[in-house]
Amino acid sequence: MLFAVRMSVTVPLDLDEDVKADILAREKSYSQDLQAGGEWQHIWRCVGQYSNLSIFDVAENERLHDILWNLPLFPYMEIDVTPLARHPSQVVAPSQP
Amino acid sequence: MLFAVRMSVTVPLDLDEDVKADILAREKSYSQDLQAGGEWQHIWRCVGQYSNLSIFDVAENERLHDILWNLPLFPYMEIDVTPLARHPSQVVAPSQP
Amino acid sequence: MLFAVRMSVTVPLDLDEDVKADILAREKSYSQDLQAGGEWQHIWRCVGQYSNLSIFDVAENERLHDILWNLPLFPYMEIDVTPLARHPSQVVAPSQP
Amino acid sequence: MLFAVRMSVTVPLDLDEDVKADILAREKSYSQDLQAGGEWQHIWRCVGQYSNLSIFDVAENERLHDILWNLPLFPYMEIDVTPLARHPSQVVAPSQP
Amino acid sequence: MLFAVRMSVTVPLDLDEDVKADILAREKSYSQDLQAGGEWQHIWRCVGQYSNLSIFDVAENERLHDILWNLPLFPYMEIDVTPLARHPSQVVAPSQP
Amino acid sequence: MLFAVRMSVTVPLDLDEDVKADILAREKSYSQDLQAGGEWQHIWRCVGQYSNLSIFDVAENERLHDILWNLPLFPYMEIDVTPLARHPSQVVAPSQP
Amino acid sequence: MLFAVRMSVTVPLDLDEDVKADILAREKSYSQDLQAGGEWQHIWRCVGQYSNLSIFDVAENERLHDILWNLPLFPYMEIDVTPLARHPSQVVAPSQP
Amino acid sequence: MLFAVRMSVTVPLDLDEDVKADILAREKSYSQDLQAGGEWQHIWRCVGQYSNLSIFDVAENERLHDILWNLPLFPYMEIDVTPLARHPSQVVAPSQP
Amino acid sequence: MLFAVRMSVTVPLDLDEDVKADILAREKSYSQDLQAGGEWQHIWRCVGQYSNLSIFDVAENERLHDILWNLPLFPYMEIDVTPLARHPSQVVAPSQP
Amino acid sequence: MLFAVRMSVTVPLDLDEDVKADILAREKSYSQDLQAGGEWQHIWRCVGQYSNLSIFDVAENERLHDILWNLPLFPYMEIDVTPLARHPSQVVAPSQP
Numbered sequence: 001m002l003f004a005v006r007m008s009v010t011v012p013l014d015l016d017e018d019v020k021a022d023i024l025a026r027e028k029s030y031s032q033d034l035q036a037g038g039e040w041q042h043i044w045r046c047v048g049q050y051s052n053l054s055i056f057d058v059a060e061n062e063r064l065h066d067i068l069w070n071l072p073l074f075p076y077m078e079i080d081v082t083p084l085a086r087h088p089s090q091v092v093a094p095s096q097p
Numbered sequence: 098m099l100f101a102v103r104m105s106v107t108v109p110l111d112l113d114e115d116v117k118a119d120i121l122a123r124e125k126s127y128s129q130d131l132q133a134g135g136e137w138q139h140i141w142r143c144v145g146q147y148s149n150l151s152i153f154d155v156a157e158n159e160r161l162h163d164i165l166w167n168l169p170l171f172p173y174m175e176i177d178v179t180p181l182a183r184h185p186s187q188v189v190a191p192s193q194p
Numbered sequence: 195m196l197f198a199v200r201m202s203v204t205v206p207l208d209l210d211e212d213v214k215a216d217i218l219a220r221e222k223s224y225s226q227d228l229q230a231g232g233e234w235q236h237i238w239r240c241v242g243q244y245s246n247l248s249i250f251d252v253a254e255n256e257r258l259h260d261i262l263w264n265l266p267l268f269p270y271m272e273i274d275v276t277p278l279a280r281h282p283s284q285v286v287a288p289s290q291p
Numbered sequence: 292m293l294f295a296v297r298m299s300v301t302v303p304l305d306l307d308e309d310v311k312a313d314i315l316a317r318e319k320s321y322s323q324d325l326q327a328g329g330e331w332q333h334i335w336r337c338v339g340q341y342s343n344l345s346i347f348d349v350a351e352n353e354r355l356h357d358i359l360w361n362l363p364l365f366p367y368m369e370i371d372v373t374p375l376a377r378h379p380s381q382v383v384a385p386s387q388p
Numbered sequence: 389m390l391f392a393v394r395m396s397v398t399v400p401l402d403l404d405e406d407v408k409a410d411i412l413a414r415e416k417s418y419s420q421d422l423q424a425g426g427e428w429q430h431i432w433r434c435v436g437q438y439s440n441l442s443i444f445d446v447a448e449n450e451r452l453h454d455i456l457w458n459l460p461l462f463p464y465m466e467i468d469v470t471p472l473a474r475h476p477s478q479v480v481a482p483s484q485p
Numbered sequence: 486m487l488f489a490v491r492m493s494v495t496v497p498l499d500l501d502e503d504v505k506a507d508i509l510a511r512e513k514s515y516s517q518d519l520q521a522g523g524e525w526q527h528i529w530r531c532v533g534q535y536s537n538l539s540i541f542d543v544a545e546n547e548r549l550h551d552i553l554w555n556l557p558l559f560p561y562m563e564i565d566v567t568p569l570a571r572h573p574s575q576v577v578a579p580s581q582p
Numbered sequence: 583m584l585f586a587v588r589m590s591v592t593v594p595l596d597l598d599e600d601v602k603a604d605i606l607a608r609e610k611s612y613s614q615d616l617q618a619g620g621e622w623q624h625i626w627r628c629v630g631q632y633s634n635l636s637i638f639d640v641a642e643n644e645r646l647h648d649i650l651w652n653l654p655l656f657p658y659m660e661i662d663v664t665p666l667a668r669h670p671s672q673v674v675a676p677s678q679p
Numbered sequence: 680m681l682f683a684v685r686m687s688v689t690v691p692l693d694l695d696e697d698v699k700a701d702i703l704a705r706e707k708s709y710s711q712d713l714q715a716g717g718e719w720q721h722i723w724r725c726v727g728q729y730s731n732l733s734i735f736d737v738a739e740n741e742r743l744h745d746i747l748w749n750l751p752l753f754p755y756m757e758i759d760v761t762p763l764a765r766h767p768s769q770v771v772a773p774s775q776p
Numbered sequence: 777m778l779f780a781v782r783m784s785v786t787v788p789l790d791l792d793e794d795v796k797a798d799i800l801a802r803e804k805s806y807s808q809d810l811q812a813g814g815e816w817q818h819i820w821r822c823v824g825q826y827s828n829l830s831i832f833d834v835a836e837n838e839r840l841h842d843i844l845w846n847l848p849l850f851p852y853m854e855i856d857v858t859p860l861a862r863h864p865s866q867v868v869a870p871s872q873p
Numbered sequence: 874m875l876f877a878v879r880m881s882v883t884v885p886l887d888l889d890e891d892v893k894a895d896i897l898a899r900e901k902s903y904s905q906d907l908q909a910g911g912e913w914q915h916i917w918r919c920v921g922q923y924s925n926l927s928i929f930d931v932a933e934n935e936r937l938h939d940i941l942w943n944l945p946l947f948p949y950m951e952i953d954v955t956p957l958a959r960h961p962s963q964v965v966a967p968s969q970p
Contacts, residue, residue, distance in 0.1 A: 001254050001255050001256075002141060002255065003255075003277075004141070004143075004150050005339065012304060013885060013948060013949075027186070028185070028186045031186040032186060032188050035186075035187070035188040036188060042152075043184045043186055043187050044099060044101070044181040044182065044183070044184055044187075045181065045182040045183065045184040045185075045938060046101075046179055046180075046181060046182075047179075047180040047181065047182050047934050047937055047938040047941070047954050048180075048878065048937065048938060048941040048942075048952040048953075048954045049952065049954075052184050053101050053179065053181065055139075060195050060254075061195050061196065061197075061277045061278065061279050061338050062195075062279045062280060064277070064279075064338055064339065065277075065279040065336060065338040065339060066279075068338070068339040069339075075304060076304075079339040079340065080339075081277060081338050081339045081340075082143055082144075082150065083143075083144040083145075083197075083255045083258070083259075083275060083277055084141040084142065084143065084144065084150065084255060085141065085142040085143075085144050085255050085256045085258075085259040085260075086141070086142065086256060087140045087141055087142040087149050088125070088142075089124070089125045089128040089129060089132075089140055090132070090140050090141075091129050091132040091133060098933050098934050098935075099934065100934075100956075102824065109789060110206060110269060110270075142259060144255050144258055144259040144262070144275050145199065145258065145259060145262040145263075145273040145274075145275045146273060146275075157874050157933075158823050158874050158875065158876075158956045158957065158958050159874075159958045159959060161823055161824065161956070161958075162821060162823040162824060162956075162958040163958075165823070165824040166824075172789060173789075176824040176825065177824075178823050178824040178825075178956060180876075180934045180937070180938075180954060180956055181934060182934050182935045182937075182938040182939075183935060196335060198335070198337075198344050207400060207463060207464075221380070222379070222380045225380040226380060226382050229380075229381070229382040230382060236346075237378045237380055237381050238293060238295070238375040238376065238377070238378055238381075239375065239376040239377060239378040239379075239453060240295075240373055240374075240375060240376075241373075241374040241375065241376050241449050241452055241453040241456070241469050242374075242393065242452065242453060242456040242457075242467040242468075242469040243467065243469075246378050247295050247373065247375065249333075276337055276338075276344065277337075277338040277339075278335040278336065278337065278338065278344065279335065279336040279337075279338050280335070280336065281334045281335055281336040281343050282319070282336075283318070283319045283322040283323060283326075283334055284326070284334050284335075285323050285326040285327060292448050292449050292450075293449065294449075294471075296533065303498060351389050351448075352389050352390065352391075352471045352472065352473050352532050353389075353473045353474060355471070355473075355532055355533065356471075356473040356530060356532040356533060357473075359532070359533040360533075366498060367498075370533040370534060371533075372471060372532050372533045372534075374391075374449045374452070374453075374469060374471055375449060376449050376450045376452075376453040376454075377450060390529060392529070392531075392538050401594060401657060401658075415574070416573070416574045419574040420574060420576050423574075423575070423576040424576060430540075431572045431574055431575050432487060432489070432569040432570065432571070432572055432575075433569065433570040433571065433572040433573075433647060434489075434567055434568075434569060434570075435567075435568040435569065435570050435643050435646055435647040435650070435663050436568075436587065436646065436647060436650040436651075436661040436662075436663045437661065437663075440572050441489050441567065441569065443527075470531055470532075470538065471531075471532040471533075472529040472530065472531060472532065472538065473529065473530040473531075473532050474529070474530060475528045475529055475530040475537050476513070476530075477512070477513045477516040477517060477520075477528055478520070478528050478529075479517050479520040479521060486642050486643050486644075487643065488643075488665075490727065497692060545583050545642075546583050546584065546585075546665045546666060546667050546726050547583075547667045547668060549665070549667075549726055549727065550665075550667040550724060550726040550727060551667075553726070553727040554727075560692060561692075564727040564728065565727075566665060566726050566727045566728075568585075568643045568646070568647075568663060568665055569643060570643050570644045570646075570647040570648075571644060584723060586723070586725075586732050595788060595851060595852075609768070610767070610768045613768040614768060614770050617768075617769070617770040618770060624734075625766045625768055625769050626681060626683070626763035626764065626765070626766055626769075627763065627764040627765065627766040627767075627841060628683075628761055628762075628763060628764075629761075629762040629763065629764050629837050629840055629841040629844070629857050630762075630781065630840065630841060630844040630845075630855040630856075630857045631855065631857075634766050635683050635761065635763065637721075664725055664726075664732065665725075665726040665727075666723040666724065666725065666726065666732065667723065667724040667725075667726050668723070668724065669722045669723055669724040669731050670707070670724075671706070671707045671710040671711060671714075671722055672714070672722050672723075673711050673714040673715060680836050680837050680838075681837065682837075682859075684921065691886060739777050739836075740777050740778065740779075740859045740860060740861050740920050741777075741861045741862060743859070743861075743920055743921065744859075744861040744918060744920040744921060745861075747920070747921040748921075754886060755886075758921040758922065759921075760859060760920050760921040760922075762779075762837045762840070762841075762857060762859055763837065764837050764838045764840075764841040764842075765838060778917060780917070780919075780926050803962070804961070804962045807962040808962060808964050811962075811963070811964040812964060818928075819960045819962055819963050820875060820877070820957040820958065820959070820960055820963075821957065821958040821959065821960040821961075822877075822955055822956075822957060822958075823955075823956040823957065823958050824956075828960050829877050829955065829957065831915075858919055858920075858926065859919075859920040859921075860917040860918065860919065860920065860926065861917065861918040861919075861920050862917070862918065863916045863917055863918040863925050864901070864918075865900070865901045865904040865905060865908075865916055866908070866916050866917075867905050867908040867909060
């Protein structure tokens, strides 16, 4: 089940540099584990913004909330969720897993 | 070069059914040709909306404008374009072409 | 899987009365079938508005889109979808099915 | 008398952890008492948000204001209230209490 | 139970003058009956706008929806409803019923 | 001359409790004096909000600005002013002073 | 008593040219009479817009509403009213009446 | 060349009172010098707001920016600029300089 | 004197094709004359939109309004005007006229 | 490939003056290097705002993001990006480099 998620980050200007570095390292690792696991399918940087557009493929709403709520950057994010469905114009690739 | 594009369609309620069917058929064919060609990478339906979220991979801005401007549904669409870049947290797949 | 859906209706002022009555009758029947089937769990009128707030319980995004897209009033509606999850403060009723 | 209430929480990033834990514990208990009493009929988490959608069934406006104003998280919330009425398409369950 | 209601009117520019006059006459009569009955407590014109701010005192949400839904101008209105409660700073008049 | 005024209050979370209590006491007293004097005709709490809707009857714009500017809570308020006029549908009470 | 009023005009694209010319002629004459009478103190065109910013000096709210409501272009306008007061930094001209 | 400028002030609640008094005194003097010089033609207080609506008559854009950028309150202001032109309905006073 | 102008076009879907072609031809010619004359310095298409971003260099506000008001597409446009000034970081080209 | 970029700056009121001066000096130098290199084609101050409108000519999205992300003022900026394309009405200068 697919969802488009836009995450916009506002890190406080006075956040301690070490604390910030630690959060960002954990965020990256957290994201890459979920990418490796197949649930976080895409992540793109929005040009000129501290934000990303991501596509998630999860079993259900609860799982998506769980993933987002536990993002190390969650307290600094504004998040926008759009549930997606198959589009009738989509070309189905022959061997798409 | 990647772009996220959100297209929202408002077909006039009194549009002739044959005209409408023709436009929709041409829209689908137009989209599928570009998907086959690799420039229109993804198209998803936004749940409960007459709109889609698409990802384009084009050589330059001019080409993206050309594609969107010539959509058969263009006169009925509101379009929002977001240029994308690679995200530092993105996992690079070993054999991604 | 739960979703909150707000539907706001704008029927054209010059819509033929018989056509309108037919659409509304089909809308009501369509809604009540889905209520009886358990997928459309709640429907409330928003006071002073031609709109409703509904709660759906569906198997997946595709199903929700299918239900909304086929509403007889869909061409006259603006629809807003919010995916829901269980709230940690929710009291679990002893015998809630 | 039914109301839909959307509560969005913004806890200050520098709030003392003990103070925060105490507020959240009192909020949960406060909410569950009202759920047990039947006035707070539903509470759902909005996916990816620190916010909830709730349905209240209260005797009058004064009572709803009283409930919301005394939420332990009230000073940290943005609240949106929508009065609800019975929808003509609602199926009436035979033995609904 | 008090509610503030803002009603903004957009009458189509090509509405037949007789039809319009009839609707306006019925609207005025409808409003004055409810004012006489005590449910429509105040109605003020917003300066420079085709809109009014009104205060209603009704027994419950259902009654308010019923009143608004049956306004002769309802199909031409955008309506905004704000539930009101007693303010702690309000001076209680000695003999206010 | 009537005006509708909506005042929304945001008291800083770290405001000293004594300072806050003093401001609120002065605000209440200030409001009640103007109510007693007839210029502040109505004040209602907006349900679930730290805000009020008020009706003022003042001799001129200057007087209204003077009243609002000197509210003890003014530095913490967002204020929205709507000039009002008599509505043609208003029922004139026989002995309304 | 001063008010700033912004008027934005949207004339329907299919309005009969004679009807339009007549409305515009009456609008101009109406405005100039009020300018001559001193109530319509200023009128400026907003660059690149079919809209104006005006300053009115009227005895009371009722009079301002009366003036605006009877503008020949009123049915085609969106109007925004801001009550004004004397600014403490304003230089008082020696012989300003 | 005329411009309408709306300036909205947000002075931090914890700004030192002496610093604030100094800024306000310099702001007033700065404004009055420009009023005396004829470039700052009008300044009105918006009722109930810490904001003003002003009319400037300057030789060119650069000059207007220079004036606004050097306002003592500039760091605390949100500013909105509207270029104005002569309105075709404006009555030309016989001896207007 | 520089201005950034964003023009967004909405041509009615039922506009006669010949009328439309004529307007567009006149628009193009009108724009190119002003480009040749040096007042319309830049015009860019916004990707995926029926709108442009333009830069004008005109003697005064009146002239800019005159240019925009007489655009053949003016009745179909929404226009947004931003006055520009020299930026302190701008590199001055050696022989820039 | 052209992009219009609007950058709006909000420097914290309590930022150390030396730190601020250093950031601004680095920002100016950074901008001027890119102007000299031809990628930052235009930069204009928006009148009355701490913001600029800029035109960039870059090889691809990645490069634009890189430029913007590394602006010394980036943490204090709100940035809006609009991809541009050639406009069909644009006059092509004979010897435009």
